[in-house]
Amino acid sequence: MPEIFVSPENIxxxxxxxxxxxxxxxxxxxxxxxxPEHISFETREKDEKIVLMLRQHPIVNLKWIFVSVILxxxxxxxxxxxxxxxxxxxxxxIAMMTWYLVSFAxxxxxxxxxxxxVFMITTMRVVDVDFYNLIDKRxxxxxxxxxxxxxxxxxxxxxxxxxxxxxxxxTAAEITExxxxxxxxxxxxxxxxxxxxxxxH
Amino acid sequence: xxxxxxPTFDIWAIIRIFTLIIxxxxxxxxxxxxxQVKVMTHTLTLGFEPVxxxxxxFHLIFAILVFVTALIVL
Numbered sequence: 210m211p212e213i214f215v216s217p218e219n220i221x222x223x224x225x226x227x228x229x230x231x232x233x234x235x236x237x238x239x240x241x242x243x244x245p246e247h248i249s250f251e252t253r254e255k256d257e258k259i260v261l262m263l264r265q266h267p268i269v270n271l272k273w274i275f276v277s278v279i280l281x282x283x284x285x286x287x288x289x290x291x292x293x294x295x296x297x298x299x300x301x302x303i304a305m306m307t308w309y310l311v312s313f314a315x316x317x318x319x320x321x322x323x324x325x326x327v328f329m330i331t332t333m334r335v336v337d338v339d340f341y342n343l344i345d346k347r348x349x350x351x352x353x354x355x356x357x358x359x360x361x362x363x364x365x366x367x368x369x370x371x372x373x374x375x376x377x378x379x380t381a382a383e384i385t386e387x388x389x390x391x392x393x394x395x396x397x398x399x400x401x402x403x404x405x406x407x408x409x410h
Numbered sequence: 411x412x413x414x415x416x417p418t419f420d421i422w423a424i425i426r427i428f429t430l431i432i433x434x435x436x437x438x439x440x441x442x443x444x445x446q447v448k449v450m451t452h453t454l455t456l457g458f459e460p461v462x463x464x465x466x467x468f469h470l471i472f473a474i475l476v477f478v479t480a481l482i483v484l
Binding site: 233250303307309324325327338348 | 425433436437446452453455456465472475484
C-alpha cells in the first residue's frame with residue numbers, strides 16, 4: 210500500500226542520493242503543499258513542522274477573475290452608449306476613476322480571500338485561517354490529539370472532475386469543527402490527518 | 411408685478427459635497443485594508459508579502475488620487 214504521509218525524517222533516510230524529495234509543488238500559489246518551505250505562521254512553535262499547507266482549489270478564482278474582467282470592460286461599453294455624456298465633464302472623470310477603484314478593490318478582495326484563506330496541518334495541530342473579506346478574518350486551531358473524526362466529501366461535476374472537496378475535522382477542542390472547504394485531493398488530506406493521529410496516539 | 415424671490419440652490423454643489431464625503435469614507439476603508447493586510451502578512455508568511463502589501467498600498471494611493479482629483483475637477 211503506498212504511503213500517503215511520510216515524515217520528513219523518513220524521507221531523508223529513504224533517499225539514497227542524499228536529496229530531500231518533496232511531494233507536490235512548492236509554488237507560492239500552490240493549493241496543495243506538502244512540507245512547504247519558507248511558509249510559517251505567527252503562533253508556530255520552534256519544533257513545530259508544517260506537514261501540509263492547503264488553499265482552496267485554484268478553480269474557485271475563476272468567478273472573481275471573470276467578474277473583474279467584466280467590471281474593467283464596463284466603462285468602455287458605457288462610454289460607447291453615450292450615457293456618461295449626460296454628466297458634466299468633471300463628474301465623468303470622477304465616475305470613471307471611482308469605477309476603476311471599486312473594480313480594483315473587488316479584484317484584490319477576490320485574490321486576498323483565496324491567498325490568505327489557508328489551512329495548515331502541522332506535526333502538532335491543525336490551523337485554519339479564514340479571510341472572509343477585506344475587514345473580517347478568523348484564525349482557529351486544534352491539536353492533533355484532540356481530533357476525533359475526519360471525513361471528506363467531493364460533490365458536483367467540477368469537484369469530481371478536478372478532485373477537490375471539503376474535509377471536515379471534528380475535535381474535542383473549544384472549536385468542535387473545522388472545515389477545509391474546496392481543497393484539492395481531500396482524500397490525501399484525510400489520509401495525512403489519519404496518519405498524524407496514529408503517530409500521536 | 412415684482413418677481414418673487416425664490417431661494418434656489420445648486421444641485422451639483424450638493425452632489426459635489428456628497429461625492430467628497432463618500433470618497434473620504436472610501437479612503438478610510440482603503441486605510442483599514444492596508445492595516446488588515448499588514449496584520450495578515452504578520453500572521454502568515456507565505457512568500458508573497460511584498461506584492462500583497464504593494465497591492466493594498468496602491469489601492470490606498472489610488473483612493474487618495476481620486477479624492478484629490480475630485481477636489482480639483484468638481
